[in-house]
Amino acid sequence: IFQSIAQPEIISYNSMINVCARNGMGYEAIDLYNKIDENIRDKISHICVLNACSHSGLIDQAQMIFNKIEKQSVEIIITMIDCLSRMAMFDQAQKLIDDYEKSNSPNSIMYTAMLSGARNHRHVVLSEKLYNQMKSLFSNEKSDLISASILLSNTYSSLGNYQQVEAIRIDRMKQFGKNAKVGVSWTEVNGQLVRFHAHDRSHPQSNEIYAELERLSNELREHGYEYDSTWITRSLKDGETVESVLCGHSEKLAIAFNFIQHSLPSFMQITKNLRVCEDCHRATKLIAKIRQCDIIVRDASRIHHFHTNGQCSCQDHF
Ligand SMILES: [Zn+2]
Numbered sequence: 001i002f003q004s005i006a007q008p009e010i011i012s013y014n015s016m017i018n019v020c021a022r023n024g025m026g027y028e029a030i031d032l033y034n035k036i037d038e039n040i041r042d043k044i045s046h047i048c049v050l051n052a053c054s055h056s057g058l059i060d061q062a063q064m065i066f067n068k069i070e071k072q073s074v075e076i077i078i079t080m081i082d083c084l085s086r087m088a089m090f091d092q093a094q095k096l097i098d099d100y101e102k103s104n105s106p107n108s109i110m111y112t113a114m115l116s117g118a119r120n121h122r123h124v125v126l127s128e129k130l131y132n133q134m135k136s137l138f139s140n141e142k143s144d145l146i147s148a149s150i151l152l153s154n155t156y157s158s159l160g161n162y163q164q165v166e167a168i169r170i171d172r173m174k175q176f177g178k179n180a181k182v183g184v185s186w187t188e189v190n191g192q193l194v195r196f197h198a199h200d201r202s203h204p205q206s207n208e209i210y211a212e213l214e215r216l217s218n219e220l221r222e223h224g225y226e227y228d229s230t231w232i233t234r235s236l237k238d239g240e241t242v243e244s245v246l247c248g249h250s251e252k253l254a255i256a257f258n259f260i261q262h263s264l265p266s267f268m269q270i271t272k273n274l275r276v277c278e279d280c281h282r283a284t285k286l287i288a289k290i291r292q293c294d295i296i297v298r299d300a301s302r303i304h305h306f307h308t309n310g311q312c313s314c315q316d317h318f
């Protein structure tokens with residue numbers, strides 16, 4: 001009887017905390033969390049409230065909550081490492097990793113979370129250190145190493161260091177082969193599965209797709225969008241712009257293709273073989289809002305549901 005009452009309650013509490021997290025209402029999320037009986041709180045409650053703190057910059061509160069959690073599961077530790085890394089508190093994040101590794105084998109997601117924070121804060125020395133550690137610790141985990149290599153490359157390009165960007169790209173190709181780098185997206189339109197790779201011009205409606213991309217790009221800029229050059233992982237060729245390179249990502253082509261159909265979609269679904277980049281993620285949130293279209297993107301690590309209110313279900317944690 002207890003479970004049948006407790007279950008729905010905790011679920012609705014957790015989803016309320018999630019809503020607060022998404023809307024930057026960190027204090028409200030903590031209030032809700034504190035109202036839940038300690039015995040009922042589950043892993044999800046802890047993760048949601050830590051995410052809420054992270055999004056609102058409430059690092060002291062996050063640390064207090066974290067320290068009180070009795071069963072600190074891997075997911076909870078990862079959330080805390082992510083939280084600390086977003087705030088550039090890398091020593092504390094490293095300490096959590098060290099403590100964890102005293103009795104467990106290293107976890108690549110922890111390193112990726114920290115590397116992603118180092119990228120956001122343009123911390124080159126730390127990015128290089130983490131990448132090298134990952135290379136020796138997770139030598140068999142190819143997709144993690146590719147993500148790590150791209151994160152390091154982002155750090156270099158955010159500082160305009162294109163020589164290093166190029167060097168790491170060549171290194172990546174040597175290690176993982178050419179295919180590893182190519183992003184491919186699929187989308188189903190009118191019962192037909194269509195496939196795009198980056199800068200694809202092979203589709204018969206290619207001209208229309210690129211014209212639509214330009215319209216989308218103009219609408220994005222009208223809404224204050226700025227392209228993020230740190231997501232370019234190679235040096236620009238002649239005639240290329242930051243915008244033209246980022247617009248050519250396969251998921252953006254797939255989105256544009258959906259929008260040139262006869263009946264305007266209110267829903268579309270895209271699958272991508274790699275993780276979606278942060279620029280595409282930001283752009284897709286705004287496109288969903290401007291065009292009032294629900295967009296689902298399943299990428300290598302999770303399913304993103306971009307809502308018409310301009311938010312994504314992952315709450316920008318990816
Ligand atoms: Zn992208």
Ligand SMILES: [Zn+2]
Pocket residue numbers: 281303304305312313314315316317318
């Ligand atoms: Zn997302």
